[in-house]
Amino acid sequence: MDWQSEQFYDEAALDAELRRVFDICHGCRRCFNLCDSFPRLFDLIDEAPSGELDTVESKDFQPVIDACTLCDMCFMTKCPYVPPHEFNLDFPHLMLRARAVAHRKGETRLIERHLAETDRVGPVATFLSGAANMVTDRGNSLGRNVLEAVAGLDPRATLPRYADMPLTKALGPVIPEPNADAPAFGRKAVFYATCFHNYNDHSIATAAIRVLAHNGVAVTLEYPGCCGMPKLENGDLPGVTAGAVPIVAALLPYAAQGYDIVAATPSCALMLKFEWPLLMPGNAEVKALSEATYDLSEYVVDIAKKHGLAAGLQPLAGGISVHLACHSRAQNFGPKAVEMLKLIPEANPALVERCSGHGGKWGYFKGNFDTAIKVGTPAGRALVKTNPAHVVTECPLAGPHLEQVLEAIGQPKAVHHPIELLARAYGLERPT
Structure with missing residues (x-):
């Protein structure tokens, strides 16, 4: 993604690319049963005067862009026109480009900007976890009605609860010693806590660390910052790359010492392994960290295949x-x-x-x-x-x-x- 060039943000060029891609999608429709972007797009075209894209106004594209969750499933599982096909179609990253243009113009909603600042919200919310969890609880109709009115959050949606303290403080001193009798004894891993496991739910992280230690892995817990996925969803590409810098600085020295980098959240592993290199293709340090990073389940399977699991x-x-x-x-x-x-x-x-x-x-x-x-x-x-x-x-x-x-x-x-x-x-x- 050449997101640092001015052409990337040219609205006429963006509109031309949206029309090129939407017309291909209209003629194919294999993605009709994925996210809501595609039904919205196809309905938009079908209800146009000509039944074709040429009579759809560009201002009506916004609901299609908004409905994309950047899951990448159209690109990975359905689309027959991804590179190296000559159509060179990448729907999710085109939606990301549209959001990046809007974000640069200051059009990202304030609440979405706020929710993406997990390292600003998390420390405060954990310190005030009792109050934060009371306000966001689905059973608190007053609190949820206020959040609906102020932030547009649906009162029926379960919102993440906050832990009483960050995982790095709660677990850091009591990480189990590696099991010396396990076949994989001698492996070393940095468990990248991710913002969700650091501020919200510790249970997955603690289970993961216990399993890894039981299998002989010497575990070090680190949380240098959020991977930037919430900012990526907003199209805040400068924010994503700026946030990657301290994480690379903190984790790459471990990789150089033979540590594996393990992320328990798939979105975060995806950021380190794929999205950061896409946004910073010439950065050798980002590439090196990408190559050292494992998704949690991927890592356990790797242990099993290379060493066998502990009894x-x-x-x-x-x-x-x-x-x-x-x-x-x-x-x-x-x-x-x-x-x-x-x-x-x-x-x-x-x-x-x-x-x-x-x-x-x-x-x-x-x-x-x-x-x-x-x-x-x-x-x-x-x-x-x-x-x-x-x-x-x-x-x-x-x-x-x-x-x-x-x-x-x-x-x-x-x-x-x-x-x-x-x-x-x-x-x-x-x-x-």
Whole structure:
């Protein structure tokens, strides 16, 4: 992405590219059942006077751009026209370009800018976690009505709760020693906490660190800052690249010493591995960090393949349904969560490759929440089709949303992270 050139922000050039790509999409329509961008686009064209793109006004493109959640699934799984095809079609990064143009013009909503500043909000919200969680609780109609009026957040959407303190303070001094009897003893990893695990939910991170240590990995916990995915969603490309600088400075020296970099959130692993190199293609340090970075499930599978896992895994009662998060799929390494869970004796996890519908912070907003539930409903139905005892997803934002989807279809279930099941199978975490 040549986002630092003036041509990138030229509105006439952007409009011409939007029209070129939208016309190709109109003639193909393979992505009709992905996110809501494509139904909006196709309805826009079908309802135009000519039934073609030539009678659609450019000002009407905005709802199509707004509905893209940057999941990359059209590019990765459906589109036959991605490079090296001569059409050179990359729908999600074109939507990103449109947002970057709008962001540069100052058109990003204040609340979206605010929510993207996770390292500004997180420390305050953890310090005031009691008050923050009370206001955002779905049962607090007064607080949620205020948030709806002030910030446009749908009062029905489950918002992330905040921990009492950041993970780096809560867990730093008590990371377990590596199991010297494990086949992988001697491996070293930096667990990149990510903003969600640092400020919101510690359970996935603590389960992951226990599993890695039990498998002989010497774990170091680091959180130099947010990966920038919330800012990427806003089109704030300068903000993303500026935020990458201190993270690279903090993590790359570990990689140079033979440490693996492990991220538990697929979106964050995707940023380090793919989006940063796309935005900073000439940066050798970004490239080196990208090559040292693993998604959590990918890392556990790598340990199993290269060394074998530590003894002690016990079967779990009941079936397992696995929602494959979009940003896990976008890393193009296969269903690693399923591979990981198959390491549990007698486990036969069922894979569901449908979008949860949440799309980062997109699904929280009034006007998006109903669509998010609608898009996620096929995934929800598939997840509970066999009435499994366990439902999991690697995306920490998709999990609570999928719980709301399952509530909506009358089959409520808790949704966990796959690493939590592995921790349970090892007896390292109490069932919840």
